[in-house]
Amino acid sequence: MFEIVEREEMAQGTIISNWVRAPKIAQKAKPGQFVILRANEKGERIPLTMADTDPERGLINIIYAVVGKSTALFKTLQVGDSYLDVIGPLGQPTHLENVGKVVCVGGGTGIAVLHPITRGLKQLGNHVIAIIGARTKDLLILEDKMRAASHELHICTDDGSYGHKGFVTEMLKKVLDENKDIGLAVCIGPVPMMKASCQITKEYGVKTLVSLNPIMLDGTGMCGCCRVQVGGKMQFACVDGPEFDGHAVDFDELTLRLRSYLPEEKLAYDRFKASLGQGCSCKS
């Protein structure tokens, strides 16, 4: 059993942070790697990239958005409760190196995945420009941590309630215009954001890393559920990734495959909300 020792609700309760006791994983994990979690015997195996680790205390940090039944079930777990299974570390660690100047772009819970990579790039001596975004100010997470992990931080909100009004991609273009010496971009967030960011960085000829979140099952390369097309080749995100060269990823195919179980996910989520006595969230 994997006990939750700290828990925080972020972004008005739509995003949850857990510090979970998993000493063996905390000892081994590197930035960019993920774990698979299962809440209980009937639960799904949910992959989440670790947001941080604390090897001394034997803890790992996961940050997830509540988007369906499984994450809603995770949200019900309080401090002192446990996940039934936590498996990891899985996937390839981020290849961190000093390239001079880098730009790190994060959206939504992608910021949680981006943070340890950003910090690692700064520690290696890179000049780090970070851009983070959310729909609105209240949904933005990890601003302070990202500020500490970078040299310059730009904030974007869709509604202009905080920082630059507009998408992170607009800010990315501006940063690339002003910094011709950027050697690497790391973009992590919703698929449309990563796709748009990669289109821009490609124009500027800047190598770009993305971290993909396809549907997964075993996480060991056994089932092929998480297959993605990268440079025309089939890759498994769980063992070959989750990070890939963003200019080679077929984002349209990823988008399509992420929709594999939309009807089932809605059914399960509605049933779960009904069981919590919250009723259906659809308009009455």
Add this chain to the structure above:
Amino acid sequence: MSEEVKAPKKEKIPRQKMPEQDPQVRRHNFNEVPLGYTPELAMKEAERCIQCKDPRCVQGCPVEIDIPGFIKFIKEGDFEAAIRRLWEKNSLPAVCGRVCPQEIQCEGLCILGKKDEPVAIGNLERFAADYQRLHGRDILPPKAEPTGKKVAVVGSGPAGLTVAGDLILKGHEVTIFEALHAPGGVLIYGIPEFRLPKEIVAHECRYLERLGVKIEVNAVIGRSETVDELLERFDAVFLGVGAGLPLFLNIPGEHYIGVYSANEYLTRSNLMRAYDFPNYDTPLVRGKKVATFGGGNVAMDAARTALRMGAEHSYIIYRRSHAEMPARAAEIHHAEEEGVEFLFLTNPVRFLGNEDGYLTGVECIRMELGEPDASGRRRPVPIPGSEFILEIDTAVIAIGSGANPLLTKSTPGLALNKWGYIIADPKTGKTMKPRVWAGGDIVTGAATVILAMGAGRLASNSIHDFLTYGW
């Protein structure tokens, strides 16, 4: 009255059939298909064994069970003695009795089979194990004195469980490391409930735990810990991680929603119990028209699972003919009985999908058999112009597995062959890396449960020799 009074001739007993669920009923449920012998049926069947002095059946058994020995006990009604005799050579009799290809092993060599049907050895093995599980006293086989030696077993499939069961009885400490959240390997994620109930696998694993085997789940060796790290804590390491790399057809459209590898389809259904969605959280596309590609046991399992998930048509598409299918005859027969539709000499060319990304069909081409290939089977060649489209909403690709590199890549010193399988001595399971043995599908490529168990047996003998004598 002219009835002849002859000396009472011993009536010949026919092979006792195992009662089965009716095909039309079972194609809609996940309960086990064969229902098992009653004690009466088992004893009657056991009576058929003529107790050969030099039994050929034993020669056909990869783990060398004393077959006439355990059958004799069943005949006498001493079922506890029967299970004890089985346990001497086999830690997983309830599994083997169900999934071994007896027709080409023990039963294939049974002398009765020359003129009549062979003794139903598999059914009797299954009976002895089931009787023990359901009605037996709480007994365990005797264990040797502790040796103080420690063995790590990586993978809890049939090879790993056999090694663990053998070495724990010989007094060594054994820890199994399993990557998934439940032990059993392919027995739990691959073979469906209706062929091998998960409770039976769990029971066999609990039996090993009662013998003292430690089982660590959620341990992905190669990631959470390396083999070299295990070698610091253990005297010997056995690698039985299975093949575990899904092969795809490499044709256009494999990304469409509804296209699965057999590994994914079966893992969702079996390990994650997607057939019980939404009671269980993991979903699986419930196709109405499902095509499974391949002709092995895994393909039969997938096609029969599809029926139980509500498919109106469950096709098996195979590029050769009926005679070349590698699946067990019994599995093919069960699939046919349940209404699986076979399209032989047919090969997929591309998948078709709609704008939303859902699979809508598969274009196939007809094949004919040409000259024999390297495997000795006649090579299928496409017939030009014979393309046609089959409407389907789910596709399961069951054309075999490759070698999963996750563990082998992270283990320096292991020698691999050109396909990525571990090179190991076929007689001992020894790899090129000191103190490391390997067996099962990660050595041979995808094969059967019992062959993996046989490899486990050879490796456990060699490991025991090494731990005892140093070689």
